[in-house]
Amino acid sequence: MKRGFLALCGAVIVATLAGCASRSLPPPDAAPPASPPQTRPETLPPLTGSLNHPKSRWVPVNWTELPGFGDDALHEAWIALVANCARPNAAFAPLCGEVRQLALADADGQRGWMMQRLQPYRVESLAGQSEGKLTSYFEPIYDATRRPTATNTIAVYQPPAGLAPRRAWYTRQEIDTLPEAQAALRGREIAWMSDPIDVLMLQIQGSGRLRITEPDGSRRVVRLAFAGSNEQPYRSVNQWLLSQGVTRINPWPDATKDWVAQNPQRLPQLLWSNPRYVFFREETMNEVDAAFGPRGAQGVPLTAGRSIAVDRESIPYGTPVWLASTGPVAQLQKLVVAQDTGSAIVGAVRADYFAGTGPDAGRLASRMDQSLRLWALWPRQLAAP
Missing domain, CATH: 2.40.40.10 (RlpA-like domain)
Structure with a gap:
């Protein structure tokens, strides 16, 4: 080893x-001494x-x-x-x-x-x-597909055209509900995932790796790097859960997924409690990249x-x-x-x-x-x- x-x-x-x-x-x-004095x-x-x-x-x-x-x-x-x-x-x-x-x-x-x-x-x-x-914080690893499927219906996006630093864009709720926000993101999809909490976790961490299944069935691992945000304030989902009377919020995200399974109708409320939304760029990785x-x-x-x-x-x-x-x-x-x-x-x-x-x-x-x-x-x- x-x-x-x-x-x-x-x-x-x-x-x-x-x-x-x-x-x-x-x-x-200049080079230091071969054996620096102790x-x-x-x-x-x-x-x-x-x-x-x-x-x-x-x-x-x-x-x-x-x-x-x-x-x-x-x-x-x-x-x-x-x-x-x-x-x-x-x-x-x-x-x-x-x-x-x-x-x-x-x-x-x-x-x-x-x-x-x-x-x-x-x-x-x-x-x-x-x-x-x-x-x-950490770098998560998730499975994804290059195109939407029956199970993979949640997109991970590149920044939309017109996104600018220090200028507020649509909130997470508006991105999910407003046709004009959805239109701005059409064609900006990098990949598609199945679990909304995993997508939220990816955005909270600000980067991650995806094991992507391509249309021809091949698989490869890529890195998603932070490429911008909607410049809305970050709000802790854990704090929102505590405000709803939930006492077991760790280990995150497992406990959150358990709560969602028991309260599926409240999933949008949970997601929208954090208005901040993160966009990514895709990066290829070699062996050295993967070590960091x-x-x-x-x-x-x-x-x-x-x-x-x-x-x-x-x-x-x-x-x-x-x-x-x-x-x-x-x-x-x-x-x-x-x-x-x-x-x-x-x-x-x-x-x-x-x-x-x-x-x-x-x-x-x-x-x-x-x-x-x-x-x-x-x-x-x-x-x-």
């Missing part, structure tokens, strides 16, 4: 480097002064404040850091040459480099609150267990982050990278944890709702982001 993992890492790193070669990136720094955290005092963002304040701290920093399997996180260097933020870009060269270094070498080159900052709200909430998740808002592929969605007014895309979360679902103390966002991910100490692809990731994501602390890791040579 270890040889297989290293082979996958090698393929991912080679593919990422190839992708980077086609972009205009800053030249890498710096003790207490020998590097924190920089003085907090850094302010529109929705957060970053307070400099010693590395010793980061829970579990000495125990993380950093080689897993390094895949996300290398992917990050395909589209780094301006502060992290000068470090990308060193990051790539350390991709196959041991954990001590990677940890020593982090302590030399990065400064940890505790992320707080502007009011000084350092504890927030962690949820999770979908591209996040930063524009790089997400890494299972190592990518998070954040409020970009609190943490810029491409920022390495130390994450600590304690709860009934998981005990997490690990390095992640801020590479995505979401309409429900708002606030200073708020993150959505990318759990991966498929049913197991979905089960974890559906249950995750627990406390969170975050530390942004910013290049030491910079005074401000």
Whole structure:
């Protein structure tokens, strides 16, 4: 298994480097020492002064404040850091040459480099609150057909003509009921699915994979990537169910499907409780694509267990982050990278944890709702982001 993992890492790193070669990136720094010195955290005092963002304040701290920093399997996180260097933020870009060269270094070498080159900052709200909430999302996999069938009657759509950012389009209810909305979507169908809750889940997650049966009977797996929304507000279906007196809403979506089976006449009400509607574009996948998740808002592929969605007014895309979360679902103390966002991910100490692809990731994501602390890791040579 270890040889297989290293082979996958090698393929991912080679593919990422190839992708980077086609972009205009800053030249890498000089190569780091072959064996980075093992710096003790207490020998590097924190920089003085907090850094302010529109929705957060970053307070400099010693590395010793980061829970579990000495125990993380950093080689897993390094895949996300290398992917990050395909589209780094301006502060992290000068470090990308060193990051790539350390991709196959041991954990001590990677940890020593982090302590030399990065400064940890505790992320707080502007009011000084350092504890927030962690949820999770995933990339679902569903069966679909290219054309409608007797069972597959619900379309997944490309964006309609005229859809524009920050301009409201029809609500979910209007899309389902107004002839003019339906006319605008005619011919924009990507594929057809059978379960309306699965389609809703696909839209809530913002991406997914479809095992599509083509008209000739052949099957292939494609990725659906986020391509736009109707710019209506997101409303939680779980919260709507709670308002209806439902007490068992997890595991989502199984409990929701059970409720729909018992209340089929109320399915439209449930769906329309969330006016937000998401449109997709179809992407083909090769072997390397399949090893990663979908591209996040930063524009790089997400890494299972190592990518998070954040409020970009609190943490810029491409920022390495130390994450600590304690709860009934998981005990997490690990390095992640801020590479995505979401309409429900708002606030200073708020993150959505990318759990991966498929049913197991979905089960974890559906249950995750627990406390969170975050530390942004910013290049030491910079005074401000």
